[in-house]
Each structure stands twice: as C-alpha cells, then as structure tokens.
Amino acid sequence: MSRKLDVRALANPSCPAPLASDRVVLAHGAGAGASARLLEACVFPHLDNPWLRERHDGAVLDLGTSRLAFTTDTFVVSPLEFPGGDIGSLAVHGTINDLAMCGARPLALSCAVVLEEGLPLETFERVMRGLAEAARRVDVPVVTGDTKVVERGKGDGIFINTSGVGLVAAGRDLRPGRVAPGDAILVSGPVGCHGAAVLSVREGLAFESEIRSDSEPLHDLVEALLEAVPTMSCLRDPSRGGVAAVLHEIARGAGAEIEFEDARVPVTDAVRSACELLGLDPLSLACEGRLVAFVAESEVGAALESLRSHPKGRAAVRIGTVRTGRPRVVVRTALGTRRLLPLPAGDPLPRIC
C-alpha cells in the first residue's frame, strides 16, 4: 500500500499543458482523456474488480434469482436551470438513462444533496419539485436521501447525487466488451443539444432559435429497442464528452477500430451554428436524451425501425461501423478521406451535468 502516485502517468505527450499538473484541474472532470487518466492514476490502482473493469455506465450484480443494475452520478451543472430542464430533472434523467444503458428496468432512485449556505430556499424547493416531477413521469420512486450543508464559498448552490437500482431481465447482456467487429453504430437523434443549451445560458449567448436541452429519460425507448433486438451488443448515452468520448471508450473496451461518417451524425442547425461561433465540435458536446447503440449488421434494420417508431428515436440513423483493427476512432469525411478522431483532452465545457 506504499505505492507512490506517479504524477507523470497523468501527462499525455499529445497534450502536455494542464494535465501534467500534480493538482486537480477542470479537465479531469470533462469525461474524456484527462478524466480517464485521473482514474487510471488515482482510483483504479486501489479499486479494481470485475464490475469496474467493464468501464460501463453502471454495474450489474447477480442476486441469484435476479440481476440488479446499480449506478451513481453526481450532478454539478452550472447554471442550475437551463432551457429544457434543471439540475433536478437532469439528475433523474441521467441516472434513469445509466440504468437503461445497462438494460435495466429502473426500480428506485436515491437523492443526496449538498447545499451551499445562502442558497435561497425557493431555489432548493424549485429544484426538488423538478426532480420529483421527473421521477413521477418515469414512475420511479426516490426512496432514500441525504442532505448536507457546506459554508458559503465551499459549494455552489446545489450538487445532487442520484444513484439508482434496476432489474435486468434474464438474457440481457449489454457491455462494451460485447461490441465486435462488424457491429453497426446507431444514434437515436441529433447530438449536442444539452451541452449547447447549458453553454448558451452560461455565456449569455442568444441564438436565432433557442437551443433546448435534450434531457429526457430513455428507459422506454430502450425497452422497445431491446424487445426488437434482444441481442444488442451495447448501449451508451453520450453525456460528458459527447459521442466522441463514447466512440473512444467503446473502441478501447472492444479492442477494435471504430469508423464513422462525420456527415451522418445528426446535428441541428442551431447547435451547428452555436458550435461554429464558439469553436466547439458537436461530437464532443453532451447529450442527456440520446443513445448510441452497437448492433450486429443483420439487426440494423430491426433496430432502426424500432427506434424510429418511438417518439424519442424518430431521427435515429446509422453513423458507422466497428472494424477489426487496433482501438482507435476513424472519421470518414464526406469526401471519402479518413482521419483519426483525437480523444478530446481538455474541457470544452466544464460542469455540463
């Protein structure tokens, strides 16, 4: 247990700047390269077990007669309220979606808040109302909770942890490790709306049309999809780090090359304009109401039909294919050329969820 922290392990030769620090930097929370390196350096050497090794959105525990999915997420989004949602509803959707990505039917949520001294009680109550309404809409009770208060300047209004448990039906097995060369890659709708919506409020930007967060619970879409295609390899919700982070994680988890067509990834005009203005890539912007599905070639038709027949998946499309090759993500452009998609190292957008 006397292992010395190797700070150099945190430095990536391709992006030496703030990541070589011996202190926590914002990029460590961005859900992409720096986050992964932080966990590899400080967490996984101590915590290691078959569940964490899956690097999935949640864990599936075998209870003998049933299988339990268990997941956790803390929400620190700033601002607390944004077009299309607030930290309360986002916390419910985020955890419901993590359970759904494990193939689980959500059973119950917990809610633990850290309040900053001085937060108006009306704000707290409004957030709790948003959280409660979101939980009611998905018909999943919040069964246990916790409230802590920290001094002014030691928090930021409100942070919310929602953990969740759910039951996984027999036979379901959705894991990055199941993704195999030949699998097709689908997305359920336009990407990056949540990230762009939060950013537009935070930066005080006014776009021609308001960008609303896509924050939405996907458990029903997933149930329909898994009924149509029970052999699905893996599902992932592209939250922090966006679709780009998901593709990198799956390439690593599956030990395979991922190739996708840039032009096929659905992006709304409003999100595209915002990204152009701000120099951001929509592929790296968070969603909280979209999923990325990995499915055998033979099931693509059934999967797309199932997604498109559901209100939350109408704009579903195929964006790429998993190929034999070393783990990396390759973009095929509209002109037919291929280039590597780098794993974003910095943080285009801290505190997005």
Add this chain to the structure above:
Amino acid sequence: MSRKLDVRALANPSCPAPLASDRVVLAHGAGAGASARLLEACVFPHLDNPWLRERHDGAVLDLGTSRLAFTTDTFVVSPLEFPGGDIGSLAVHGTINDLAMCGARPLALSCAVVLEEGLPLETFERVMRGLAEAARRVDVPVVTGDTKVVERGKGDGIFINTSGVGLVAAGRDLRPGRVAPGDAILVSGPVGCHGAAVLSVREGLAFESEIRSDSEPLHDLVEALLEAVPTMSCLRDPSRGGVAAVLHEIARGAGAEIEFEDARVPVTDAVRSACELLGLDPLSLACEGRLVAFVAESEVGAALESLRSHPKGRAAVRIGTVRTGRPRVVVRTALGTRRLLPLPAGDPLPRIC
C-alpha cells in the same frame, strides 16, 4: 404544482433565530431540528412515498424473491483526515452502517466524488486508498462510480457520495415504526468520539489523550446481534446529531415517550473533558461506529450478551426505556428528577460527516 414555499414553516417558535431565514443556513445540515424542518418544507411535499415516510437510514425494496436495502450518504467532513480515519474510510463505514441498520448484509457500494480544482492529486489518491482499504476490510466491492470537478472556490477539496445496496434476510423488519412502549434502549459503546475527534483537529485543540474517531463498520456486530435477537424492533447509528437526534427521531416515529438515564450513557473521560471545554453535549456529538438498539424487555439479556461478546460492543449498556406517552424525550438524572431533552436546533458541529 404551484404550491408556494411557506418559509414560516421553517421557523420553530422555540428557536426563532437563524432558522426563520429564507436561505439555507448551516444548521439545516446538522441532522437535528432544522434539518427536519428543511425536509418537511422543501422536500417531502414533493417527494412522498412509503419508503421515505419511514424516515429510516435506508429503504427496503421488495424484489419478490428477495428484499433489497438501498441507502445513500454524501460525506463533506472537514478536515478530510482526522485521528482514526479519513473521508474515504468514513464514507465506506457510514454507508455500510446505514445498510446494517436496515438489517441488510451489504452487497456493493458506489463512489461518486466531487473534486475541487487545485486539490493535490496525492490527497485524492490517499483518500481513495483509505476508501478502498475500508471496502476491502468489509469485503464489499465498490462497483460503480463517478468523478466531477468544480472550479476553485466552488467546492472544498473533496466530497464523496457512497450509496449502497444489500440483501435483507427473510423475516427481518427493523423500522422506527416497530418500536413500542416497553422496549429497552441499548447503546453499543461510548458515544461522541467521532465528533470530538473531528472537532479537536478542526479547532487545533490538544487534549491530554488524543481522541480518535470511532469510525468503524458495524455490519458484523449487527449480524451477531440479529442472530441472537431476531425480533429486534429497530437499530439506528447515531451519526449527525448524535444519540439525542436518534432518540427524538424514534420518539416521533414510534409515537411514544422515550426516557433515558443521563448517567448511564457511556462517554469516555477524554470526550467528556472536550465537551466541557467547548460547551457541547456528548449526546449531540456524532458517532460512526456505535449503534442504538430498541428491543423488547424480555430480550434485553440476550441482546446485551450478544453485543458484549463482540469486540465492537464490549461496552454495551442499557440507557433507557420506551414508554406510553406523547412523542418526547425525557432525561432521568442521577438525582431521580425528570426533564425534557430538547431537540438541538442549531449546529454544534457542522460538516462532521
């Protein structure tokens, strides 16, 4: 859903001062009167279901063939390290103990951290090592997690949420509502050591002998106790708000009067001296390695014998009795007089866990 927040509901006529605020104050996080009023005003009007109505340390969900306990706690203790533990081991013990108080055998933990920009990575790693070692000692894996980073001045080093799941054996039913007049009240050992240990570091106090936190996992003590006395009414770990808060909660939950003898509550000399110096009541100081048990009179002998034969319960004693009467807590002094124990309204010790 247009219910207006009644700020006056937060004001208690017996302690009007800071609680009548329309903003969050530190006392709202102290686990006693103000915390309860905050939840009644801002949370429970929106979130209400049979599990939350139990006001227990966790929820027990019926899965058909098994019963699942589910609990959550965020740890914001300051300082991060103290004699006898750190925020990492405390987070494991706190959640293991909440599961144990539900009568559950702990199955798995989650770990979600909020890091403040600028935290030395070595501190983060040390805390994760403490957490991992504590989890290994109880043989419960940390199966899922999350990492967020907030800007400098928007957090305080590290906050850790640990949620937990466990299985409750058939027939076990530990709930405040099961406590009945005639039940005896036992504590498993000297109280207040955790609170006094944290306070001694925070205030830079040196006592004659160092006060070490009692932070310890109690799942094994509880298993032994429930094997000896399967009909136990309720178990509670006196964390925030200490034994005083537990007695008040149970009086309210059971709708009965609780009478206890001040002089019987075990307190070490060091904790007593610290409390005298600081004007604190050991009854209100947090523990994280003690339990309060409510048990039928006929089982007191078996319960005490079971507790005392376990290394973590050697100093177990009976401190009082549940009586027919309206919900309140009565102290019987060494002189035989009776007085009411008020529910602490303020916060003797913020950020103790």
